[in-house]
Amino acid sequence: MSESQRELLADDALVLHVKNWQTADKYAVCFTKEHGKLRFIAYGARYEKNIHGRLLQPFANLHIEVQQGQKIDKLRSCELLQMPKSMDMQQMAYAAVASELTAVLTEDRVPQPELYEMLGAALAALMQRNPRLVVLSYAIKLLAATGFAPQLTHCVHCGEAVTAKENAWFSPLQGGLICSSCRSSYNGDGLEPCSAEARELWQWLAQLDYEQPAPFRVRGGALMELEKILFKFIFFQTDKPLNSLNFLSQLQL
Numbered sequence: 145m146s147e148s149q150r151e152l153l154a155d156d157a158l159v160l161h162v163k164n165w166q167t168a169d170k171y172a173v174c175f176t177k178e179h180g181k182l183r184f185i186a187y188g189a190r191y192e193k194n195i196h197g198r199l200l201q202p203f204a205n206l207h208i209e210v211q212q213g214q215k216i217d218k219l220r221s222c223e224l225l226q227m228p229k230s231m232d233m234q235q236m237a238y239a240a241v242a243s244e245l246t247a248v249l250t251e252d253r254v255p256q257p258e259l260y261e262m263l264g265a266a267l268a269a270l271m272q273r274n275p276r277l278v279v280l281s282y283a284i285k286l287l288a289a290t291g292f293a294p295q296l297t298h299c300v301h302c303g304e305a306v307t308a309k310e311n312a313w314f315s316p317l318q319g320g321l322i323c324s325s326c327r328s329s330y331n332g333d334g335l336e337p338c339s340a341e342a343r344e345l346w347q348w349l350a351q352l353d354y355e356q357p358a359p360f361r362v363r364g365g366a367l368m369e370l371e372k373i374l375f376k377f378i379f380f381q382t383d384k385p386l387n388s389l390n391f392l393s394q395l396q397l
């Protein structure tokens with residue numbers, strides 16, 4: 145098949161990740177409005193005068209044209225829709241978590257326009273609101289949108305409902321709650337406490353409207369408990385540590 149016969153995609157995209165590739169090129173991962181996640185090479189993008197290279201920045205919103213390649217797709221053109229506003233270190237660290245989670249939890253070329261909107265909304269909101277809560281909320285919504293949502297209403301061992309007031313445990317491996325009756329007989333490793341309060345916070349974050357958040361008092365203890373469960377669970381799903389979370393922990397944010 146000649147190059148001109150290969151598929152040319154045009155779409156709006158949010159840039160998730162960019163890295164240098166060979167001597168003059170860049171490799172990028174984007175999440176697009178109509179085509180889901182796309183990965184491609186931008187040839188010559190590391191040359192100073194290359195317009196693609198200047199626009200291809202993490203969190204930028206671009207209109208891109210990508211040509212299907214034999215081994216990997218390549219960027220034909222891109223134009224700027226919106227550059228990310230200047231972020232402080234904390235906002236950038238959380239934006240990197242949202243981007244990396246999107247990259248690892250989605251498949252190539254599976255259209256999910258609602259996810260594109262969700263990511264755009266989260267990246268905008270973390271500039272205005274508490275970025276930690278925005279990104280936790282985004283991560284929870286992303287798990288639901290990609291079919292990875294854990295079981296938080298029933299025990300994954302015995303199947304019994306866990307009431308809203310009951311404290312329970314969470315198995316990252318099984319992807320759900322372990323009730324207090326099952327805990328003593330449960331042989332699996334790595335159970336984490338999952339209090340009623342942490343589960344209530346999870347539900348609040350799952351529904352969080354960044355523009356008009358419903359009133360809720362977030363306690364530090366429940367927040368840390370939820371974070372631990374969430375990131376351990378994601379680690380089990382993706383089977384690799386996230387670079388952005390390492391960076392975040394180094395910043396001690």
Ligand SMILES: [Zn+2]
Nearest residue numbers: 299302323326
């Ligand atoms: Zn049980």
